[in-house]
Amino acid sequence: MNNEYDNKKFFGEYAKMPRSKNGLTAAGEWHQLKPLFPLLQGKKVLDLGCGYGWHCKFAAEQGAAHVLGIDLSTKMIEEAEKRNTQNQIEYRVCGIEQYEYPESMWDCVVSNLALHYIEDLEKIFQKVYKTLKPDGVFIFNIEHPIFTAGVGQNWIYTESGKPEYWPIDNYFFSGERNTKFLGCDVIKQHHTLTQLLMGLLNNHFELGVVEEAKPPKEMMDLPGMKDELRRPMMLLVKAIARK
Numbered sequence: 001m002n003n004e005y006d007n008k009k010f011f012g013e014y015a016k017m018p019r020s021k022n023g024l025t026a027a028g029e030w031h032q033l034k035p036l037f038p039l040l041q042g043k044k045v046l047d048l049g050c051g052y053g054w055h056c057k058f059a060a061e062q063g064a065a066h067v068l069g070i071d072l073s074t075k076m077i078e079e080a081e082k083r084n085t086q087n088q089i090e091y092r093v094c095g096i097e098q099y100e101y102p103e104s105m106w107d108c109v110v111s112n113l114a115l116h117y118i119e120d121l122e123k124i125f126q127k128v129y130k131t132l133k134p135d136g137v138f139i140f141n142i143e144h145p146i147f148t149a150g151v152g153q154n155w156i157y158t159e160s161g162k163p164e165y166w167p168i169d170n171y172f173f174s175g176e177r178n179t180k181f182l183g184c185d186v187i188k189q190h191h192t193l194t195q196l197l198m199g200l201l202n203n204h205f206e207l208g209v210v211e212e213a214k215p216p217k218e219m220m221d222l223p224g225m226k227d228e229l230r231r232p233m234m235l236l237v238k239a240i241a242r243k
């Protein structure tokens with residue numbers, strides 16, 4: 001399976017992002033994602049699309065007994081093993097679609113900014129439900145449908161180069177979107193809000209929290225951050241597997 005994160009140029013550009021250099025505190029959504037986690041002391045945590053492993057490290061620091069981070073990209077897993085190792089953490093090169101999802105195995109499944117690469121998300125919701133213990137918690141942050149339905153996933157700019165507005169088209173046509181991300185061609189998957197939320201409700205999840213990411217005040221003066229209040233880029237969800 002092709003994954004841009006193993007492309008040398010893209011991987012190099014990704015490494016320059018503030019969140020890659022400085023971890024969760026540099027991620028604009030972390031102040032909203034962190035409070036969604038349940039107590040992790042002694043718990044088992046699965047991270048889907050773990051990247052450098054920042055959320056795995058967080059889970060281990062919270063006292064999780066075992067953390068598994070899976071990612072399709074060999075380069076990202078190598079980086080996770082360099083940066084965020086702890087005894088309780090295991091990393092594995094494995095696609096979200098290919099993981100075996102053992103029945104009632106995990107207390108918490110987390111996925112940050114990886115599920116918009118998945119075409120058949122409802123199938124993953126079913127597998128996550130199966131692999132969670134009763135009342136287990138699924139927390140994810142996915143690119144927002146308003147973002148993924150953006151034309152070219154980019155602003156329309158004024159002549160002087162300022163973002164004028166965010167164009168949306170073909171909202172109800174879910175599926176593949178060819179985008180430019182970090183100067184590279186990246187294929188993402190657009191899912192409507194109904195598909196995301198009803199996909200959970202139709203598969204026995206209870207919705208706990210739904211949030212749209214807004215940068216914290218202290219990041220507001222960073223370049224481009226004020227524009228993040230003009231359209232939502234990320235959708236954060238906490239869902240509970242009722243069994």
Ligand SMILES: C[S@@+](CC[C@H](N)C(=O)[O-])C[C@H]1O[C@@H](n2cnc3c(N)ncnc32)[C@H](O)[C@@H]1O
Pocket residue numbers: 003005048049050051052053054070071072073076094095096097111112113114117118
């Ligand atoms: C934006 S990064 C986020 C990484 C990490 N979750 C974080 O928040 O720091 C997206 C990650 O998803 C991974 N990914 C994309 N498609 C995947 C798939 N089908 N299965 C597993 N991982 C995938 C990429 O390799 C990449 O590491």
